[in-house]
Amino acid sequence: MTNDRRTFIKQSATVATAMSVFPTLMNAGCVGANEKIVVALIGCNNQGWTNLVSFMKQPNVECAALCDVDQNVLNKRAAELEKMTGKKPALYGDFRKVLEQKDIDAVIVGTPDHWHCIPMIYAAEAGKDVYCEKPLGYTIEECNLMVKATKRYKTVVQVGQWQRSDPHWLEAVNYIQAGNLGRVRSVRAWSYVGWKKSIPLIADGSAPTGVDYNMWLGPRPERAFNQNRFHATWRWYWDYAGGVMTDWGVHLLDYALFGMNQYVPKSISSNGGKYAFPTDAMETPDTMMAMYDFGDFGILWDHTIGIYGAQFKRRGHGVAFIGEYGTLIVDRAGWEVMAENKSTSAKAGFVDVPIKQGTNKGLDLHVANFIDCMKTRNKPNCDIEIGAHIARFAQMGNIAFRLGRKIVWDGEKQEFLNDPEANALTKAEYRAPWSLPKV
Ligand SMILES: NC(=O)c1ccc[n+]([C@@H]2O[C@H](COP(=O)([O-])OP(=O)(O)OC[C@H]3O[C@@H](n4cnc5c(N)ncnc54)[C@H](O)[C@@H]3O)[C@@H](O)[C@H]2O)c1
Structure with a gap:
């Protein structure tokens, strides 16, 4: 405009x-x-x-x-x-x-x-x-x-x-930030992609008629067409994306940070692999746990493919804020709080908050x-700024996974501390004629 x-x-x-x-x-x-x-x-x-x-x-x-x-x-x-x-x-x-x-x-x-x-x-x-x-x-x-x-x-x-823009997520954040849960030391965000099956290896072939495959690849490395790496399933290949971590992770980790109102982790470590489908065509891990340590609380990212999991009342995705008095769980359907029961931190009179349903209109809003x-x-x-921060945050989890070791983020310098190997993974090479725009 x-x-x-x-x-x-x-x-x-x-x-x-x-x-x-x-x-x-x-x-x-x-x-x-x-x-x-x-x-x-x-x-x-x-x-x-x-x-x-x-x-x-x-x-x-x-x-x-x-x-x-x-x-x-x-x-x-x-x-x-x-x-x-x-x-x-x-x-x-x-x-x-x-x-x-x-x-x-x-x-x-x-x-x-x-x-x-x-x-x-x-x-x-x-x-x-x-x-x-x-x-x-x-x-x-x-x-x-x-x-x-x-x-x-x-x-x-x-x-x-x-x-x-979905009101029930914001309500949940307000509830947490008002201190209702007491101190929160542990936050879990998870995506269990139960519907997803293994992707069998298939041979390379020709791009379908009508597809400008060179333009689809754009800045990414030249390679023969393979249907697995095309519409929808490109997200399981490092050349184009970062698997479940950057797909679902940005949605859910965003709320983990927003709820805690803290944004810069002290260190990140991550483990996992192709534990469900070791020999299939996906490159990104089908099972992964990434731990973001903030010094006085931690955020655990947990994903699997091919299982919905029975944790937290069978929610396939969500964020759980585990506080002294209770645990708040929020997902796309709504939020609720389950009071601590019998623990040393339980608070007398603190009771469950029954589920508050979402509007189901998040995208329109x-x-x-x-x-x-x-x-x-x-x-x-x-x-x-919000979108950039959480994309960087999710990528940190993937970088720790790919290096197989703990990494430390310097929030001031916006780079990994004394870690050329990790810093190298913050960039990509661009295939000509494409290059990173000059701004
Ligand atoms: N916000 C959400 O809830 C949500 C949900 C799903 C996907 N997404 C995101 O949406 C994006 C698309 O995902 P998808 O599942 O729709 O993928 P998709 O593969 O189904 O669709 C992508 C489309 O982009 C086209 N395309 C590729 N390169 C192009 C180019 N240079 N110019 C024009 N068109 C090009 C492809 O041909 C394809 O039709 C991803 O970034 C994904 O992470 C967001």
Whole structure:
């Protein structure tokens, strides 16, 4: 969006607020209170599309363009969008073309993790606001650069951790921060991906017709096409992502930190491996435990594939804050507290808090918050700093796992302490013609 158009939308929003306070102003011929927002989607297969459907539920939002390197996905989504809105979007295979379209105010980045940084920064440079999927960046270096670009171009960026806009998660944080649980020494965040099966090894082959595979790989190393490493299952390969840790970890660890209101661990250690499916095609660990030590409390990340687990009342994912008086558990469905029973720290009169259900509208609220912030230029609920911090935090767990030893993060210098080996893993090499954008 040009600065003029940003100012215009912001002024329209201000006028809209004024009109709701002083309805007589509505007769004064002011500019449209409901200025239209035009978006485009880059990466349309799964979550990108889910996000767009949510954008289409918001008032005065239109989608002018779709972009995907897979023509099959592009055509399918274009037909669905036309059916939903009655309008034909422009279709592109190269996201740089989307950014040339002047009427587009914001882009949704729904590409795999290795393809967030470059489109996000180019979009910011082109004056667009960005709804960017999580984990924000593929490396710590990318996350830092994306923060820098957001500041330089004054971009409104909402990261796709939609729990940040879901009221019951915030209620749970307020309950913890009010001290109701007493002192919390142990926090557990977990994702047990029970539905997931082993991925059998398959031979390399040709990319399906209509797929620009070179563009799909983008900055990542050249290699023959393999279906396992393509749509959806790319997340189990180090070249494109960080497995369950960066997939689910960013959602849940974000709330572990938010609840404790502490963000910089003293050290990180991590263990695990391919314990469920030792010989299958996945590279990232199917079982992993990462311990973040904060000096006077610890956060344990725990994931497995192929088991839902019976812990904490069979919740397949969640965050548990284990306090002196009770344990608060929060997941996408709601939150509850179970009182300590008979322990030396139990508090007389402290009773269970029965489950408080969530709204199930987290994504819609997150998208609405982004649209609102595009108009006010305020920080969205999951702004770039939050998204960058938690992506870095999850990557620290993976770096400790890959090195097989404890690592120490220097929060001041934003690097691992005296550890060139760990610091080397905060960056990636870019395959020409792609390179890390200059900001
Ligand atoms: N917030 C959430 O709850 C949530 C849930 C699922 C996934 N995600 C995130 O969403 C992102 C996408 O995940 P997914 O499951 O939808 O993956 P997917 O593989 O199903 O879809 C990605 C799409 O991006 C396209 N693509 C790849 N490179 C492209 C490029 N350079 N330009 C345009 N299109 C390109 C692919 O062809 C594919 O259609 C990931 O970062 C993932 O972590 C977030």
